[in-house]
Amino acid sequence: MKIYNSFTNQKEEFKPIEEGKVGIYVCGPTVYNYVHIGNTRPMIIFDVLRRTFEYLGYDVTFVSNYTDVDDKIIKKAKEEGVSEKELTEKYIKAYEDVRNGLNIETPTHTPRVTETMDKIIAFVAALIEKGYAYESQGDVYFRVSKIKDYGHLSGIHVEDLIQGASERTSTEDDDKKESSLDFALWKKTDEGIQFDSPWSKGRPGWHTECVVMINDIFGRGLIDIHGGGYDLKFPHHENEIAQAIAYSNTHLANYWMHNQMININGEKMSKSLGNVLWAKDLLVKLGVNVYKGLMLSTHYRKTLNFTDEVLETTKKEIAKIENVVKNTSLYLAVNRIEEGLAKKEVVDHMVEALSDDLNTSLAMTEVLDQVKVLNQVMRVREKDNELIADEYATLQSMLDVLGFKFDGVVLSDEDIDLYNQWNAYKKEKNFEEADKLRAQLSAKGIL
Secondary structure, eight states: OEEEETTTTEEEEOOOSSTTEEEEEEOOOBSSSOOBHHHHHHHHHHHHHHHHHHHTTOEEEEEEOBBOOOHHHHHHHHHHTSOHHHHHHHHHHHHHHHHHHTTOOOOSBOOBGGGSHHHHHHHHHHHHHTTSEEEETTEEEEOGGGOTTTTTTTTOOHHHHHHHHHHSOOOHHHHHOSSTTOEEEEEEOSSSSOBOOSSOSEEEOHHHHHHHHHHHHHSSSOEEEEEEEGGGIIIIIHHHHHHHHHHHSSOSEEEEEEEOOEEETTEEOOTTTTOOOBHHHHHHHHOHHHHHHHHHSSOTTSOEEEOHHHHHHHHHHHHHHHHHHHHHHHHHHHTTOOOOOOOHHHHHHHHHHHTBTOOHHHHHHHHHHHHHHHHHHHHOSSOOHHHHHHHHHHHHHHHHHHTOOOOOOOOOHHHHHHHHHHHHHHHTTOHHHHHHHHHHHHHTTOO
16 A cells, blocks of 8 residues: 655555554544535545555544534524534534435544543643643643744745744734744633633634544554645644644654645635535535545545536446446346355456555546446346356445445345336237336336
């Protein structure tokens, strides 16, 4: 398995911390609104990564959190006239509905900030004790100057940050800090949900939460893979690394992975442009397979440009897969052919593409090649039923690794009798009766 490590900016052979196991942490949503399609790209990409590791025999611990304490949550709760708890529960459910609708495996753990507060406070206290953080008027800030390689992940130079800070207007927070570069670990507040701490009633800084959750769940300050969107590189992930260096002298993860953004017809998706596409709506419109096919058509480190042309191409490709799955599963069911065995060497070949830094576009090409193979064996006059069953199982195994959901036809004995009678009427040229049965089979979704 080779992964492009955002920390070193090169593709590296994956070596797990613990043999046969892999720990993955992906930054989850701040739950104050419905998720848009950009939010679902890391959901889908890192699900494929997880499934690839599982196919390769790894025991995967996959963690994705919920940020349920945030200024945006407070503001939205006021707008909707509900408590912050009610708001976050509503949008966590909406998020999970999308996740389930996209056939994404449930994370091993889904920690919430509100449930990790005691550990967050203890972590901040430890950083103060170590001299990496300081209290100021009830707030707590991290001393960025103490981290020698700050900016390594994002490629941002501290000198540029200092220059940028000097060119902007000073804020109230700056007056509390030793340096304008320092970021908040704890914020004193009298607005919204608050928690008791040694410094004030308040809530944690966003950048601290993930580090604490990783330490808590994995039991160490280092994991195999940390993932998220490219927009999280700075400041979020950079600040996570700074805290990990201070707390446990690690870079938090051995491999950092970042997916690029999504554009709509060449433009950045934004509320101001009015081109935001909500995942729940697009999922209903396109269906799970077209949606995922679209997301996997472009390598995760490249910007995905959502256009009508790309969508139409994806629809045609998915239709080819759907047709062969339906036709083959119907044939196997009607003829009561036992489930076949997937050809491991074929699936392995597709997984080789995924093992090369998740080359999903090449993996999709391999799937379409298998569709051609299955169509060919189905067209043969003297059919080899065992071969058909094996090729069908192979295709389904490939689709499973990619997280697609193509359901084959399932028939009851009554359905099979109905289908066979329909064929008999056609052979007898009794088209009136055949049309009646065809209508029944169509109503059942069999034809």
